[in-house]
Amino acid sequence: MLKYSFGLLLGALVFLSSCRDFVEPNIPYSEFDTGAYLRTIARTSTTFNFFDLANSKFALTLEVVDAEDGATLETVAINVQHRRLIPGVGLEYTPTEPVLIKTLSASDFATNTESRFLRSSFEISADEAIAAVGLTPADIEGGDVFEFSMVLTDKFGRTFNRENVSGNIAGAPFYDSPFQYFVSVICPSDLGGTFEYTATDMDSVYGSCPGTISGTITFAPITTSPGSYRISDGTFGFWNCYGDSWGSGDVRLNDACGTLTMSGADKYGASYSMTLVSVDDTNLVLTWLNSDGETGTATIKSNADKPWPSNLK
Incomplete structure (x- = not known):
């Protein structure tokens, strides 16, 4: 019992001494500025x-x-x-x-x-x-x-x-x-959503699409780039006319304090731009063009509870 008790006492002393601050010299904490x-x-x-x-x-x-x-x-x-x-x-x-x-x-x-x-x-x-x-x-x-x-x-x-x-x-x-x-x-921007559109005047060296096309288009907000929206189909259905599809293209609609531009490229690497033709509460009309010479005009309808902003240009 004496040996056991002595061992416990010695262990306690070692433990307590190991907790001491051995930094030398002692730092005058009370004198710190x-x-x-x-x-x-x-x-x-x-x-x-x-x-x-x-x-x-x-x-x-x-x-x-x-x-x-x-x-x-x-x-x-x-x-x-x-x-x-x-x-x-x-x-x-x-x-x-x-x-x-x-x-x-x-x-x-x-x-x-x-x-x-x-x-x-x-x-x-x-x-x-x-x-x-x-x-x-x-x-x-x-x-x-x-x-x-x-x-x-x-x-x-x-x-x-x-x-x-x-x-x-x-x-x-x-x-x-x-x-x-x-x-x-x-410049807060709120153009995201899915909209109905009508496309006209579609033409290219690869083929044309007479008449009109109607469908829906989505502008998906890009969280890492405020004011930019990924367009679900940069040709607004044009490629569907001659047997192609949009696929993995990454074309964006950009809103810089009301000034609209289009940027990015399709799955073939062709770059995109646009001209805003007109805009009112209900209709946003734009003509898109890519570096392959393909073009078309899209009239995009606003949703009933969300008219197009008056500052777009």
């Missing part, structure tokens, strides 16, 4: 709708994290800058440096029931952002981006921003504190 960051709790709205700028906004809920549960915060300055990609040139910024658009003070941050840190929710309208950078709504184009950047100043006079935040704090999901947010001007 601490900073502050803004954890992103909710991205309520981070896009501007090109077709509804008047009701678009940038809105976030932020949480200030520091050694005093948020109490060291003095202000959060929010700056904005507009950018546009100019093909063949690069990014164009307006103005050349970010400008102040809003300042949050310590009183704008309050306690909450989910954490011990202080939180603030705010919003900035698209009209405010556009005016701040010296532009008007008429100057804005789909694809433009508004860069919002933040500068946190604490009661010790220190500042924390996108320039001095570490990559882990900025991008790691737990911290999510980039100190900058990119708000894109998007």
Whole structure:
């Protein structure tokens, strides 16, 4: 029994000693300097709708994290800058440096029931952002981006921003504190569905199809490419007239802020393009053409509960 008890005691001592921190020299944890960051709790709205700028906004809920549960915060300055990609040139910024658009003070941050840190929710309208950078709504184009950047100043006079935040704090999901947010001007597109169509004027060197063809066509949204739709038959039934079938072609209808184009290729590698002839609530009329010289005109009917958008061109 004595040997058994001694063995247990010795084992316990070895186990406990193995849990000790043998790092030398001892690190003075109490003397570490601490900073502050803004954890992103909710991205309520981070896009501007090109077709509804008047009701678009940038809105976030932020949480200030520091050694005093948020109490060291003095202000959060929010700056904005507009950018546009100019093909063949690069990014164009307006103005050349970010400008102040809003300042949050310590009183704008309050306690909450989910954490011990202080939180603030705010919003900035698209009209405010556009005016701040010296532009008007008429100057804005789909694809433009508004860069919002933040500068946190604490009661010790220190500042924390996108320039001095570490990559882990900025991008790691737990911290999510980039100190900058990119708000894109998007053009929502909703052309997906299955529609009835009538095809006419179909012709090619391989054969023609006199008269008309009626059928259904599907525009399937491509989730990885917003505004693009895979067309179930890029010839709108033309190939069926002379004994061929669409098969594995990948031709797309593209909606870029209302401007319609056709792209992609059929199973033979021929590329596709289109011209919009006319559009109203009920009928979308287009003429398609491929690089093999095949062509046709399709009149596509809208569904009863979903008229064609008035901005298509």
